Amino acid sequence: MVNHITLYQHGTLALLVPGLLKGTITMSELLKHGDTGIGTGEGLDGELIILDGKPYHVHATGDVTLAPKSFRMPFANAHFARYTPLAELENVNQAELNKQLVSLSRAANTFFSIKITGTFSNIQTRAAVKSRPPYHTLAETAENQSVFTRDQINGTLIGYYAPQLFEGAAVGGFHDHFISDDRKFGGHVLNFHLVKGDVSYQLFDTFEQHLPVSDKDFMQHDFSKDDIAGSIQKSE
Amino acid sequence: MVNHITLYQHGTLALLVPGLLKGTITMSELLKHGDTGIGTGEGLDGELIILDGKPYHVHATGDVTLAPKSFRMPFANAHFARYTPLAELENVNQAELNKQLVSLSRAANTFFSIKITGTFSNIQTRAAVKSRPPYHTLAETAENQSVFTRDQINGTLIGYYAPQLFEGAAVGGFHDHFISDDRKFGGHVLNFHLVKGDVSYQLFDTFEQHLPVSDKDFMQHDFSKDDIAGSIQKSE
Numbered sequence: 001m002v003n004h005i006t007l008y009q010h011g012t013l014a015l016l017v018p019g020l021l022k023g024t025i026t027m028s029e030l031l032k033h034g035d036t037g038i039g040t041g042e043g044l045d046g047e048l049i050i051l052d053g054k055p056y057h058v059h060a061t062g063d064v065t066l067a068p069k070s071f072r073m074p075f076a077n078a079h080f081a082r083y084t085p086l087a088e089l090e091n092v093n094q095a096e097l098n099k100q101l102v103s104l105s106r107a108a109n110t111f112f113s114i115k116i117t118g119t120f121s122n123i124q125t126r127a128a129v130k131s132r133p134p135y136h137t138l139a140e141t142a143e144n145q146s147v148f149t150r151d152q153i154n155g156t157l158i159g160y161y162a163p164q165l166f167e168g169a170a171v172g173g174f175h176d177h178f179i180s181d182d183r184k185f186g187g188h189v190l191n192f193h194l195v196k197g198d199v200s201y202q203l204f205d206t207f208e209q210h211l212p213v214s215d216k217d218f219m220q221h222d223f224s225k226d227d228i229a230g231s232i233q234k235s236e
Numbered sequence: 237m238v239n240h241i242t243l244y245q246h247g248t249l250a251l252l253v254p255g256l257l258k259g260t261i262t263m264s265e266l267l268k269h270g271d272t273g274i275g276t277g278e279g280l281d282g283e284l285i286i287l288d289g290k291p292y293h294v295h296a297t298g299d300v301t302l303a304p305k306s307f308r309m310p311f312a313n314a315h316f317a318r319y320t321p322l323a324e325l326e327n328v329n330q331a332e333l334n335k336q337l338v339s340l341s342r343a344a345n346t347f348f349s350i351k352i353t354g355t356f357s358n359i360q361t362r363a364a365v366k367s368r369p370p371y372h373t374l375a376e377t378a379e380n381q382s383v384f385t386r387d388q389i390n391g392t393l394i395g396y397y398a399p400q401l402f403e404g405a406a407v408g409g410f411h412d413h414f415i416s417d418d419r420k421f422g423g424h425v426l427n428f429h430l431v432k433g434d435v436s437y438q439l440f441d442t443f444e445q446h447l448p449v450s451d452k453d454f455m456q457h458d459f460s461k462d463d464i465a466g467s468i469q470k471s472e
Contacts, residue, residue, distance in 0.1 A: 014401050109455055110447045165250050165404050165459065209443040211346045219345055223401065 004082040006206040007111045007160065008033035011075035012169045015218055016044070017231045019135035023072020024212035027055055030076050031069075033208075036113070038158060038177040039076025040188075041067070044141045045130035047188045049158055049177040050078065056179050058186040060129040060146045064179070074212075077160050077175075083115050083200035090196045097194060098174050101201070102161070109163050111204040114174070116157040118197020124149045125178055125187030142235040148187060155180035157189060162207075168228045169209060171236045188236075240318040242442040243347045243396065244269035247311035248405045251454055252280070253467045255371035259308020260448035263291055266312050267305075269444075272349070274394060274413040275312025276424075277303075280377045281366035283424045285394055285413040286314065292415050294422040296365040296382045300415070310448075313396050313411075319351050319436035326432045333430060334410050337437070338397070345399050347440040350410070352393040354433020360385045361414055361423030378471040384423060391416035393425060398443075404464045405445060407472045424472075 010025040023042030030037065030050075037050040046059045048067060057067040086104055089097065102108050126145045136144065157178045162170035176189035212218050246261040259278030266273065266286075273286040282295045284303060293303040322340055325333065338344050362381045372380065393414045398406035412425035448454050 012401065106455060107449075109457065109459065110449050163459070165248065165464070168401050169405075203449065205447055205449040207445040207447070209445065211441055211443070213343075213346050213439060213441040219342060221345065223345065223399070228401070 002080045004080050004202065005204055006079065006208050007113070007204040008078045008208045008210065009076070009170065010073065010210045011212060013075065013171055013232050013236070014168045014223060014226070014228045016075060017138045017226045017228050018221060019137045020215070020218050020221060021074045021131065021135040022215055022217060023074055024215050025073055025076060026069065027067050027071040027073070028069035030073065030078050031055070034078030034080050036081040036158060037076060037078035038160065038175065039073045040128065041130065042072045042074060043130040043132055043135055044128035046127045047177055047186070048073070048076065049179045049186055051156060051158065051179060056183060056186060058125070058127045060127045062127070062146060062148055064183055064186055079113060079202070079204065081202065083202045086199045086201045088198055089194060093193050094191055101199070105201050105203070107161070107203050111163070111207050112161050113202045114159040114161065115200045116194065116197045119152065119154050119195040121152050121193045121195050122149065123153060123178065123192040124190040126190055127187045138231050138235045147190065148185065150185055152195070153180050153185060155185070166207070168232065171232060175236060238316050240316050240438065241440055242315065242444050243349070243440040244314045244444045244446065245312070245406065246309065246446045247448060249311065249407055249468050249472065250404045250459060250462070250464045252311060253374045253462045253464050254457060255373045256451070256454050256457060257310045257367065257371040258451055258453060259310055260451050261309055261312060262305065263303050263307040263309070264305035266309065266314050267291070270314030270316050272317040272394060273312060273314035274396065274411065275309045276364065277366065278308045278310060279366040279368055279371055280364035282363045283413055283422070284309070284312065285415045285422055287392060287394065287415060292419060292422060294361070294363045296363045298363070298382060298384055300419055300422055315349060315438070315440065317438065319349070319438045322435045322437045325430060325435055327430070329429050330427055337435070341437050341439070343397070343439050347399070347443050348397050349438045350395040350397065351436045352430065352433045355388065355390050355431040357388050357429045357431050358385065359389060359414065359428040360426040362426055363423045374467050374471045383426065384421065386421055388431070389416050389421060391421070402443070404468065407468060411472060
């Protein structure tokens with residue numbers, strides 16, 4: 001039986017902060033937990049968006065390829081899609097839209113996903129440049145990322161909302177990735193204006209947090225000295 | 237196949253802070269997720285400890301009964317036990333023991349459970365007094381709880397450790413409940429001295445956080461004004 005009410009997460013945002021960027025889950029394992037999702041590759045190798053079971057990998061060059069099953073990630077979210085229509089919206093920016101989504105969904109205290117298909121203008125995305133050991137911290141990576149913009153583009157945005165209580169494990173609030181209809185443009189969403197789009201959402205009652213307990217670097221790290229919330233808010 | 241690497245949690249510590257104390261899971265549902273666990277009843281009705289599938293309910297009167305399958309809880313943890321021996325310890329207090337456990341288990345960055353069977357002295361437990369709607373806040377409940385002490389007693393302590401990152405969802409650090417061998421004394425552990433005991437532990441790679449999304453009071457609550465960390469540290 002397919003589970004539509006669980007959001008699976010491998011890794012935490014917190015482990016990206018000090019640069020614990022080893023790939024600790026494969027794409028084939030991740031896809032057991034969903035046909036829809038977002039993530040990043042080992043060493044913060046670009047940005048991933050999974051749609052209908054297909055994992056699109058947006059590289060720092062801007063190129064988009066399909067990630068192989070052996071592709072390894074330090075952080076990813078996945079779930080099995082069963083979105084419910086929420087609204088048809090026009091002429092709204094990201095901040096306004098997020099505010100409306102929390103209000104319309106009445107789900108500020110739980111996890112949910114949003115899916116927006118439509119026409120976007122002034123959309124700005126980023127894709128991190130892969131680092132090799134010793135890995136960069138999240139702040140260093142943010143200084144070394146590619147930023148892409150498109151004025152008018154049709155595509156799909158997949159976002160995950162986490163309650164503020166889970167800031168650090170996830171991004172408190174929305175974490176959005178994008179892929180264009182022609183599958184040639186995408187990444188982690190920094191900003192956008194929605195010209196016109198269908199917004200749907202999917203509410204979760206369970207957050208399944210999987211941790212890379214076999215990774216010694218993760219298990220032995222002292223997180224008490226990391227500015228987790230500050231670093232995530234700056235970079236995400 | 238029984239899952240020994242997942243810690244299930246219904247509700248969060250955070251929702252106890254403003255007094256969202258409605259029972260949103262039944263004991264029969266909870267026991268599907270484990271044969272071992274801890275929790276509290278609707279309205280913070282006493283303290284629960286589940287051992288070998290038996291849910292002992294420590295009332296504010298100090299009496300211990302078995303909770304029925306229909307018993308409802310706002311917060312609980314459960315897992316299927318498969319503990320590994322960690323150490324045989326003598327003459328150690330709670331703070332020293334907790335420090336040793338984190339060091340011996342090398343598991344500060346993930347969730348794990350501890351089980352201690354042995355002889356305890358100066359053990360202090362508490363059991364909250366059930367409140368009815370409008371429910372008490374966690375701070376009000378803490379002012380209105382029964383505290384019990386025993387000088388020498390044999391029994392079992394079940395504790396859950398959560399990484400600091402998850403403070404608020406869980407208790408960051410250890411959250412311990414106790415039941416005596418004669419099943420006549422127990423509760424939420426405030427303090428103890430371990431005379432001699434066998435300490436075992438069980439490491440989890442998955443934290444399954446279930447939220448009461450059908451409870452309107454929970455879904456509509458504004459958590460931004462609650463002092464979650466402060467209230468938990470004071471009360472737990």
